[in-house]
Amino acid sequence: MTPELSIVIPIRNESENIPRLHQELTTALGRFGRSYELLMIDDGSTDNSFELLAGLQAEDPRLRVISFRRNFGQTAAFAAGFAMARGRYIITSDGDLQNDPADIPAMVERLEQGFDIVCGWRKNRKDPFVSRRLPSIIANRIISIATGVALHDYGCSLKVFRAEVVKPLKLYGEMHRFLPAIASEMGVRIDEVVVNHRARVHGRSKYGISRTVRVILDLLTVKFLLSYSTRPLQIFGLVGLTMGLVGAAVTGWLSIQRLLGYQAIGNRPLLLFGILLIFTGVQLITLGLLAELQARTYHESQDKPTYAIRELRESPDVPVEGWPLRHGAGG
Secondary structure (H helix, E strand, C coil): CCCCEEEEEEECCCCCCHHHHHHHHHHHHHHHCCCEEEEEEECCCCCCHHHHHHHHHHHCCCEEEEECCCCCCHHHHHHHHHHHCCCCEEEECCCCCCECHHHHHHHHHHHCCCCCEEEEECCCCCCCHHHHHHHHHHHHHHHHHHHCCCCCCCCCCCEEEEHHHHCCCCCCCCHHHHHHHHHHHHCCCEEEEECCECCCCCCCCCCCCCHHHHHHHHHHHHHHHHHHCCCCHHHHHHHHHHHHHHHHHHHHHHHHHHHCCCCCCCCCHHHHHHHHHHHHHHHHHHHHHHHHHHHHHHHHHCCCCCCCCCCCCCCCCCCCCHHHHHHHCCC
């Protein structure tokens, strides 16, 4: 029987948390009364996490365990889970017990009220302020402004998705945290609910301030994909055209000075600057044209549409050619 819920959880060196995690998930989902499956992805653990997962899987047929050959990262683990998930709704969570499985039923019910994605908000977050919470607050503001999808907590892994929304998405880098923003390109409905956040008891966090740089770089990628993936010339061409016009204005002004005999311009750095602007502008416009060709190849080679249909309503039993005649009868 196909399960209704698929819970996807990356695991890396969480041997002390796995037994309690499985127990809490089983209890919360059992009380919810919906059919479910657990997909736990061992992301190259160096402890005995996989052995514990394999032992639990032998006792619980609803548990499916995926083991990576090495550590590929949390985004790759989520991508593997999405590809293997069979449920109508896909729930993501962390394996460190800081997310509370008891929040899942309310989030699923909220999703069924007409939303496509429901994100958790760790309003009362149990993490150090300077090293974790403050950078997260700043990052959430920047991401919300850049992507146009305002969320309080992009970093919370506890999220619920409709399978048809998240399965087609291709994830790279650290982009799992941008899933709501990436999916917004399809016009999805997104909601955010406050969830319980607990202090870590065992193990140590895999996150650090060093990850901020990678998040910023991925944010630039997401912003480009959301705004210019189907029209790259509009960004490269605009910048290139602006630089070319400024360069032309600078060199034109210098040329007039030289022709009128005011002064020599051969040794002026401004002349080199103007020429640099012109050449750079031409290169950017050329890059934009090449990107336009690549964007068209990308969409057309995969027969990938540049739109997303939410719903189609039609009456197949009504003859198309008969409706206008009847509609105009008696006019």
